[in-house]
Amino acid sequence: MESPVDTPRNVASLLLRALLPIAILAAGWWGFSELSQKIEQPPPQAKETRTLRTRVVGVEPIDYPIVVETNAVVQAHNRVTLTSQVRGVVVKVSPAFEVGAYFSKDDVLLEIDARDYRTAEALAKSRLESARSALRLAKLVEDRKLRLVSSNAVSRAEVDAASATREQAEAGVKMAQTDLDLAQLNLERTRVLAPFDGRVQSKGIGLGQMADTNNPLGEIFAVDFAEVRLPVSARQREFLVLPEFSDDPPVEVMLRDGISQASDRQWRAKIVRTEGVLDPDSRDLFAIARIDDPFGRESGDPPLRIGQPVTASITGVVLRDVVALPRAAVRQLDQIVLVRRSDQTLLPTTVHAIWSDAQHVIVDRASVPSDVWLATTPLVYTPEGTPVEIIEGPTSSEAIADTAKVDSESAAN
Template sequence: MKLLAQAIVRLIIPLAILAGGGYGYTLLSVEVDDGKSRPTKEEAVRSRVQSLHVSDYDVKIETHGVVGPHNRVTLSAEVTGTIRSTERAFEVGSYFKSGELLLQMDSLDYQTALIVAREQHQLAKATLKLAETAHERMKSLSNRNSASDSERDSTFAALVQAQSQVEIAAAAVDQANRDLQRTKIYAPFDGRVASKLIGVGQLVSSGTVLGEVFAIDYAEVRLPIANRELRHLKLPEMEGDPTVSVELRDAIDSDSEAVWDAKIVRTEGALDPDSLELFAIARIDDPFALKSDHRILRIGQPVVAKIQGETLHDVVAIPRGAVRRLDMIYLIDGKERTLRSLSVDPLWTDSDNVVVPGGLLREGELLATTTLVYAPEGSVVEIIPDVDSGNAFAGEPAELEPTP
C-alpha cells in the first residue's frame, strides 16, 4: 500500500505541472491591445442661438441713492421764556406755509421791556431838546461876549451826550421789539415738520432746540457714479448747463410700478475719498405730489436710478448670459453649423447686455446662448428649437446663411 501511494503521488505531480503550463499558455496567447483607441462617433454640441444685429444702443447707467430734503433746518429759541402754545402746523409730519405761526412763548416780560424802552426813548428825546435849547442860548450869549467859551463848550458837550442817549434809547426800543417778536416762531419756508422737541409749559432758553423742519418744494438724491461710467455721461458742471434725465424707482418694493422723473442739476466738486466715485445731485420737483398727480416720494426713501447716457452707434448688444469667462462668446457658422469662439472688448456693460463694436461681428451672425460645458473649436452644433418664442431656427432647415 505504501508503494502504491508513492506511485500515485509521482503521477499526480507531473500532471499538475502540465495543467498549469497549459493554463498559462492560454492566458499569454491573448492578443495584446496596441493602445490605439478606435474612432468614436463625434457628438454634436447642442445650443440655442440668437441672431445678432448691428444697431444703436442707448446707455442707461443704474445707480442708487436715498431721497433727502434740499433744505433741512433746526428751529431754536432766540430768547428765554415758557412755551405758551403750539400750533397744529407744528406737529410731526404737518405741512406749513412760509411765514405761518408755529408756536408762541410767554411774552409778558418782553412787552414790559418794550414799554420801558419806549419811555426811556421819550425821556432821552426830551433831554435832547433841553440840551439843544441850552446850547443855542449859550451860543447867543457867547456871541455877545456875555458867556465864556468854556460855558459854550459845556453846553455843546451836554448836547452831544443827549443825542447819544437818544440813539441808545432808540436801539433799546428796537432790541426790545425784536425780543418780543422772537417769542413767536414762524415758518421760514413752505415745508413739513420732521421733529418736535418741546411742549406747552416748558421753559426754554436762548439756543434751545425746538424741532426740525424741511422744505417741500423739491427734494434731492445723491447718486454715486463710477469713474468708468462718467465717459458715457455729460453732467452739468456750471450754472446753466443742460440737465440730465433720471428715472427713479422704489428700491424697497421691486414690484412697485411707481416712477419718478428727476434731473441731475449739479455734481459735487470732489470724488468720494473711499469709493472714488463722483456724486451727482438729482432734483425731484414736488415730491409730496401737492401740485402733481405722481405717487408721493418720501424723505428717506431708497431709490434705484437710471440715468440717460450717450447713444452708442453701430454696436451689437450681446445678452450678458451668453458671455463666458468675462469676455468670451461662441458663434455658430450658419452654413457649416460649426462652433468658434471670440474674445470681445466691451464698450459698455449693464445687467442685461454686453455691448461690443459692430465691426467685430457680421450682421445676422448666430450667437450660442446655451451654457456650453464642452465646446471645442470647430465642433458641430445642433441648434435647439426655441418653441416658445417661435425662433426661426427651430426645426432642421437645410442651410442657414448669415447675412453678409
C-alpha cells in the same frame, strides 16, 4: 507458484490501471472541446449620433444708449434745528408743529409768553420819550446861548458846554432808540416762525415747557425739492456727461423704489451739480440729483420720502455701431459661441466688452464676424466647425432666461 485463478485477476488489475488514465484524458479532451467553442453573439448596434441643438439670435450692429444704474438715499436739501432766541414758557403750539405736519413759510409754529417782553418794550419807549425831551431842551439852551454870545452876554465856554449837552442828549436818544428796537425784536421773537415751506421731522418741546436759547425746539426740513447723492464710479464716468458748472445742462435721472423691487413707482430727477472731491474710500464721484415737489403736493404723484433708498437710472452717452449681446449668452465674461449661417457650424469667439449691464454686454462691431448668429443655448462642448441644429422658437434676449433649462436638455440630446 501462481494458481490459475490468480492469473485472470492480475490481468484485470493491469487493464484497469491502463484504462483509468485514458478515460481521464478522454474526459478532459471532451470538456476542452465543449468549452472552446465560440458563442455566437448578436452584432453590436451602431452608436447613435447626437447633434448639438441651440437657439440663436441675430447680431446686427445698433446704436446703444448707455444707462448707468446706481443706488442712493433721498435726503432733504435744507434741514434746520429750530431754537428759540428768547427765554420763556411756551404758551401756544400750532397744529402745524407736530411730527410729520406740513407748514408754510412764516407760519407761527409756537409762541412764548410775551408779557415780560411787552413790559420791556414799554419801558424802552418811555426812555426814548425822555431822551427826546432832554434833546429838545438841550437844543433850546444851545440856540439861546448862541444868540447871546454875539452880544457878550454869555461866554464862549457856556456855549461850548451847551453844545456838549446837546450832543450828549442826541446820543441818549440813539441809545434809547436802540433799546426800543431790541425790545421790539425780542417781542417778535416770542413767536417762532417757519423759515420756509417744510415739514416737521421731530418735536422737542410742548405746551407749558420752558424754551431756552440753548435747547432745540425741534427739527424741520424743506419740501420744495429733495436731493439724492448718487455715487458714480470711474468706469461709469466714462459714459456720462455730468454738469461741472452752474450753466451746464442737467442730466436726466429716473428713480425707482429701492425697498420694494416689485413696485412700479418712478420719479423724475435731474443731476444739477457734482461734488468737487472724490470719496476717499471708494474714489467715487457723487452727483447731486434734484427732485422737485418730492411729496407730490402739487403734482399729485406718489410721495418720495426723506431717507428712502432708491435705484437711479442715469442717461448716458449713445454708443454708435456696436453689437448688443444678451448677457446670458456670454460665458466667462468674454466667451461667446457663434453659428455660421452658411453651413450652421459653431464658431467660438473671444470678445472685449465696451460696456455691460444687467441685460447686455456691448462689444465693438469689428469683433463679431458678419453672416453669423449668436448661440444662446448653454453648450458644454463647442469645438469649432461642429454642425448644429437650430431650435425654432423664441429668439429674443428676454426669452433666454426662461428657456435656459429647456435648451440645456436639448443640447444634451
